[in-house]
Amino acid sequence: MLEVQDIYKTFNPGTVNEKRALNGVSVTLNDGDFVTVIGGNGAGKSTLLNAIAGVWPVDRGAILIDGQNVTRLPEHKRAKFIGRVFQDPMMGTAASMQIEENLALAARRGESRTLRAGITKAERETYRELLKILDLGLEDRLTSKVGLLSGGQRQALTLLMATLKKPKLLLLDEHTAALDPKTAAKVLDTTEKIVQRDRLTTLMITHNMRDAIAHGNRLIMMYEGRVAIDVSGEEKRKLTVEDLLAKFGQVSGSDEANDKLLLS
Numbered sequence: 001m002l003e004v005q006d007i008y009k010t011f012n013p014g015t016v017n018e019k020r021a022l023n024g025v026s027v028t029l030n031d032g033d034f035v036t037v038i039g040g041n042g043a044g045k046s047t048l049l050n051a052i053a054g055v056w057p058v059d060r061g062a063i064l065i066d067g068q069n070v071t072r073l074p075e076h077k078r079a080k081f082i083g084r085v086f087q088d089p090m091m092g093t094a095a096s097m098q099i100e101e102n103l104a105l106a107a108r109r110g111e112s113r114t115l116r117a118g119i120t121k122a123e124r125e126t127y128r129e130l131l132k133i134l135d136l137g138l139e140d141r142l143t144s145k146v147g148l149l150s151g152g153q154r155q156a157l158t159l160l161m162a163t164l165k166k167p168k169l170l171l172l173d174e175h176t177a178a179l180d181p182k183t184a185a186k187v188l189d190t191t192e193k194i195v196q197r198d199r200l201t202t203l204m205i206t207h208n209m210r211d212a213i214a215h216g217n218r219l220i221m222m223y224e225g226r227v228a229i230d231v232s233g234e235e236k237r238k239l240t241v242e243d244l245l246a247k248f249g250q251v252s253g254s255d256e257a258n259d260k261l262l263l264s
């Protein structure tokens, strides 16, 4: 479903701020893979997701989504394949619009239909059913303005919108990091339900090693712009935080400062 072939990205080349953020990343995701991504600050996790989404072109290498080479496709042309949720609960939804209007916009993505013709009764019923999976009672608040929702409710709604059209790829960049622990756990639970229900191929960045271990069928750790660790199958199922720290120690040369970063 996703092939990332030896990609490189350097920001601000030739300046004092030059930074090689991706240093030869290769990773292949099979259909339905749910991959958790960990790594210290600045390891290149967000940059990898941005490269896949096409926020800017990579310097070298290729990216294929479902067999199609998208390396030179601009972001808006890749958007129809990709659902994204970021850390900031304010980002994925329109505050001044109603819940059902937000969902209708997500449903019309990539189509010429606008909201002007209104939302049909059938659509409204569909949204009501979809919202039930969140278990937040939003199905009874279809016409509430999104700006009135809590961060967790907004993030859950963003997740629903990002997955409404069953994307070929779901990219989650610390989408629960800004929420309180209880709300984060709930949104993560919903993520798991939706990913399983639709068998979505997913990359989920998290700073929480326990979450990274508990979710998905595969875990990768990034370090200095590369995939340093890639664990799947039985090994992933048996993985502990101690195993991960030991592996990270090997990769980073037991650098204590980096261990701390990883845990932060």
Ligand SMILES: Nc1ncnc2c1ncn2[C@@H]1O[C@H](COP(=O)(O)OP(=O)(O)OP(=O)(O)O)[C@@H](O)[C@H]1O
Residues within 6 Å of the ligand: 011, 012, 019, 020, 021, 039, 040, 041, 042, 043, 044, 045, 046, 047, 048
């Ligand atoms: N648009 C940009 N312009 C300049 N430098 C950037 C840009 N995006 C990322 N970088 C740099 O690239 C490196 C990798 O950043 P990235 O955001 O991918 O890290 P990360 O693994 O997501 O870290 P974190 O856990 O802190 O989110 C960092 O040094 C960062 O400062």
Ligand SMILES: [Mg+2]
Residues within 6 Å of the ligand: 045, 046, 047
């Ligand atoms: Mg990041």
